[in-house]
Amino acid sequence: KAGVTQTPRYLIKTRGQQVTLSCSPISGHRSVSWYQQTPGQGLQFLFEYFSETQRNKGNFPGRFSGRQFSNSRSEMNVSTLELGDSALYLCASSLVAGSADNEQFFGPGTRLTVL
Amino acid sequence: GENVEQHPSTLSVQEGDSAVIKCTYSDSASNYFPWYKQELGKRPQLIIDIRSNVGEKKDQRIAVTLNKTAKHFSLHITETQPEDSAVYFCAAQNTGFQKLVFGTGTRLLVSP
Numbered sequence: 459k460a461g462v463t464q465t466p467r468y469l470i471k472t473r474g475q476q477v478t479l480s481c482s483p484i485s486g487h488r489s490v491s492w493y494q495q496t497p498g499q500g501l502q503f504l505f506e507y508f509s510e511t512q513r514n515k516g517n518f519p520g521r522f523s524g525r526q527f528s529n530s531r532s533e534m535n536v537s538t539l540e541l542g543d544s545a546l547y548l549c550a551s552s553l554v555a556g557s558a559d560n561e562q563f564f565g566p567g568t569r570l571t572v573l
Numbered sequence: 574g575e576n577v578e579q580h581p582s583t584l585s586v587q588e589g590d591s592a593v594i595k596c597t598y599s600d601s602a603s604n605y606f607p608w609y610k611q612e613l614g615k616r617p618q619l620i621i622d623i624r625s626n627v628g629e630k631k632d633q634r635i636a637v638t639l640n641k642t643a644k645h646f647s648l649h650i651t652e653t654q655p656e657d658s659a660v661y662f663c664a665a666q667n668t669g670f671q672k673l674v675f676g677t678g679t680r681l682l683v684s685p
Contacts (some may be wrong), residue, residue, distance in 0.1 A: 491671045491673070493673075500675055500677045501617070501664075501673075501675040501678075503672045506672055514671070516672070550671075560605060560666070560668050560671065561619055561622065562607075562619075562671065562673065563619075564609075564618070565616060
């Protein structure tokens, strides 16, 4: 079974631009979560989706948004990029949400650099 | 709010020694506690987890203990090897949701 995939793997943008990142979960997984990883703040939860519905959202500004499609693939969007948005963005998938089988498998991440 | 504290931030040991990393969580509703290992430039990978109805779990050289009353959980690695060198993250989760609250990470360096 293929693992979680994320595209693109690397991205360079300038301040004020917007960016869309994509995540394809493991086949059969219906839950996708997104995390931001930075040296200063560590791993921070952005949002989680299940069956195309956002179930939970972290403490990030409204510039950060996401969605999930009927095939469970998910995208996140960051508008009006700031230098501080430079980070590794990780998505994780799991079989279902809120059950005992809740091991989350991480993708390789998208490294976003904002200049 | 939800918070997970992790100590130490760095840990250097000699090959063959044991390593212990400790975490404390704040949310009483947390009932699932995974540990992830992240090697440089790679994705976090689950190495062991424990649920709140269990006090200890072991998998070969790795063990995790949980004290629900004190809201503490710890990772124990015995007979450390150079390939154990990585950053280790603890996390806490309320299985009503998928959200993981991570600790700040421990950089483990195992010297030959």
